[in-house]
Amino acid sequence: MTTNLTGYQTEILAHIEFIGRFYGLVSRADLIKRFDISEASATRTFQLYNSLAPGNLIYKPNIRRYEWQDAAKPIIDVAMSKCVSTLTDGFGDSFARIDEEPIAIKNSLFNVNLEVLSAVTRAIKRKQVIKIDYFSKSSPRSSARDIIPHAIADSGLRWHVRAFDRKSMEFRDFVINRIKKAKPLSGEVIPETQTGSSDNDWNEVVELKIQAHPNLSGSKSMIEFEYRMVDGLLRKKVRKALAGYLLDTWNIDTSENACLRGNHVMLHLKNSNELSFPGKLLAPGSLHSNNN
Structure with missing residues (x-):
């Protein structure tokens, strides 16, 4: 359906879909502001989108905007990371600071020089x-x-x-x-x-098999739902050089017998005994792996 679109058409339709999907309302003014196009061109673009995805957007004459419908199905495939970064930092075509209050906030101690x-x-x-x-x-x-x-x-x-x-x-x-x-x-x-x-450690990829921590059996179903686990596991492929950072950041217990305690330790590396990589010492529980 969208395979015949040019790169520019895909970009501008993705903009329509992003604003509608995440903010609820989208207008021709949104396209004019970002892409510097005429009102007539913006109108034609909405006509194109509606021909490809009828029912996703309904025009509301009283507010002169299109409203995203709850049953709408997006037609442009986008990366989750790109959506989150756009919500926090604004749209990718502008390097200027965004003046308005962002809808999402990053929690960080510092900025990169x-x-x-x-x-x-x-x-x-x-x-x-x-x-x-x-x-x-x-x-x-x-x-x-x-x-x-x-x-x-x-x-x-x-x-x-x-x-x-x-x-x-x-x-x-x-x-x-x-x-x-x-x-x-x-x-x-x-x-x-x-x-x-x-x-080699950068180029090699390891698979982390992460499960709900066995000590939190009462919360098992909640944790599995939160982390979108399948059959009780979150399988995460990561560069070997970066694996230790991920385990440390998410407080993932890497001890083979899942010996760590604490409400902040919700996850356990099930295949810890199968993996060895630089940086594993950064991970919680790595020094307890041989304890019984």
């Missing part, structure tokens, strides 16, 4: 070595390191850059907000062993 972040991402795209001044527990006054970054990732608590570290001669994670300065080193030759293709 954009100057440092952009220096890192440029180095990733240009395949460059960068010299950073980096704060760590072992170097509280910062120390210089040459790194070759190949990816950035949100651990759930912090943004990290995944990079080869020429000081330790291994791939490591660096917290972006601990980088004081970042300077590209032009003309540096990067061996294949120091590129992302050689980062």
Whole structure:
């Protein structure tokens, strides 16, 4: 039904559908404001959407807006993460701050330094070595390191850059907000062993089999419903290098005998005894796995 649409048509119809679906009402003014099109063009766009999805939107003349119907079925496939980020930060075509109160709020202790972040991402795209001044527990006054970054990732608590570290001669994670300065080193030759293709822990994917914590049997059905578990399990595939962060962020008990207690420990890694990866020590219960 939507396979014959151009990229622009898909984008503008997705905008109609997003506003209608999440805010309830959508108008031609919404399209004119975002896409800078004429009122006649906006009218034709709504006609196109209604021809593809009759009944999803009903026009209300008294308020001059289209109302999303409760029984409507979306026709544009969108990513959940994109919807959530749009609700918190506004629409993706604008980099300006949004003035109005957002409908969703992020809960974070800090923001990423954009100057440092952009220096890192440029180095990733240009395949460059960068010299950073980096704060760590072992170097509280910062120390210089040459790194070759190949990816950035949100651990759930912090943004990290995944990079080869020429000081330790291994791939490591660096917290972006601990980088004081970042300077590209032009003309540096990067061996294949120091590129992302050689980062085995990043390239390997492990499957976490997560269950409701056995100590919370009375809440089992609630937890399974909340986490959308199937047959009592939430199966989550994650890069090996990032698995420890996810387990830590969500307080997932990794002890083999599910020995942790506390109302904040609602989940247990059922296949903990089958998995070994860097960062597992970050996870709750990892030091208790051999206790009986």
